[in-house]
Amino acid sequence: MIDNTQPFHETSIRVRFAETDAMGIVHHANYLPYFEVGRVELIRQAGVPYADLEADGYSLAVGEVQLRYLAPAHFDQMLTVRTQVTNVRSRGVTFVYEIADTATGHILVTGFSKLICIDHHGAVRRIPEHWLEAMRAFVAPD
């Protein structure tokens, strides 16, 4: 889902033992925190720290996610999380993700999450313009 011809963000995560389950693999729910790490790091690299958005009275709420599990990850494995923006709208941003085994490059999980801008009362709001602008630097075609 990541378009490698467009800018994307890449970060590394080592699988913790606490993230595995009795099947001996990373529990499928734990890729959502990995996606979240990718998203937070992309936003940091874009120069618009999430903490600043929060300080301005906004939050990004998760409206929808999808994950496809192609192969399992295991304890202590080094993972590469690639994150890209596919869609920037006035009230929301869609992030796509790819989690690969760092050693082999084999893709293990893909997915997306749609985030919606809300204020501290939960009302949907326009994303501040300078923040949208920064996100557009990571946009790939939908």
Added chain:
Amino acid sequence: MIDNTQPFHETSIRVRFAETDAMGIVHHANYLPYFEVGRVELIRQAGVPYADLEADGYSLAVGEVQLRYLAPAHFDQMLTVRTQVTNVRSRGVTFVYEIADTATGHILVTGFSKLICIDHHGAVRRIPEHWLEAMRAFVAPD
């Protein structure tokens, strides 16, 4: 997504404090364990305990999930998890879910998960026939 005219399974979960995040709501990853509880309880009610499948050398691996977040859940809230089967194939089963506020009936999260039958070497396998038969009792049109 749940078809109320067809059989479904219903179970209750009270939100734990550990499941909330700094937005004061249930973290979006934690609905996957709630879905999993719904799935395990449906399977138990169907009379084919997951532990038996495991003892026969099979596992159900999660191949894909999707979640839509309509409204947040909070600490201590009572939730109703409804689970239904929409698709029973020889090598996989799709479950759909609906999580509602128990007090108001308001739907908070919907989603599905596609499970694939694998053996203990990770190879895709046919689901044992008696197990498929039991799942069919919870099938709603896709």
Added chain:
Amino acid sequence: MIDNTQPFHETSIRVRFAETDAMGIVHHANYLPYFEVGRVELIRQAGVPYADLEADGYSLAVGEVQLRYLAPAHFDQMLTVRTQVTNVRSRGVTFVYEIADTATGHILVTGFSKLICIDHHGAVRRIPEHWLEAMRAFVAPD
């Protein structure tokens, strides 16, 4: 650590698959949320819901915990969580816990947690008197 001759609270938890780890047992960190469930339910039974304390501007922060792991718990196992208060002071309360296999009564984990009353600025505060009074109904000798 629970003194059975004194009042205590008892609640049931079924182990979720997401709570297991690659050793095939409940990951040791997950007993802290189980303790938390026991504590929340004791407080509810005492008639002083934690939400009311929060509404009055107080929180209970965890200051210290200890856990001893005697035997492992597994996926789908029914657990009995027993919770008791051993020490009620003006600014803090100590809870003790015992987690047993429901079927056999075998004790799996014991522990305690010391909670401190703070206000919403993080300053240590006296616990409201009616709340202390309710806790005293569950006190066993330290």
Added chain:
Amino acid sequence: MIDNTQPFHETSIRVRFAETDAMGIVHHANYLPYFEVGRVELIRQAGVPYADLEADGYSLAVGEVQLRYLAPAHFDQMLTVRTQVTNVRSRGVTFVYEIADTATGHILVTGFSKLICIDHHGAVRRIPEHWLEAMRAFVAPD
């Protein structure tokens, strides 16, 4: 609890959003996975990867933990985890931990965990000698 005059291991962790709770701080259970990361990294640095111990038929089971929470950690905070060995016995090793705010050096959480060597049937076993030897390089007085 860390003796700075003796060898210890140090690793960095950035707090994930999924690790916070509705009090706006890291949930107290989540320091146990942080301790676990510190322990795994110390073992790696000692040249005796945990995966090798597992391959030889051994596991390290957690027998007891204690944590003291001195100050809260928040989303996105950089933490320094210091890990040291205080006690190496033939059948177990005790690790002590200190989690500090990386920016200020302020200590947030301290604790220890006692690990016991077991085989894959859960029986307590002697730790292989070369493994004990490697651990002794990180020993501080108890």
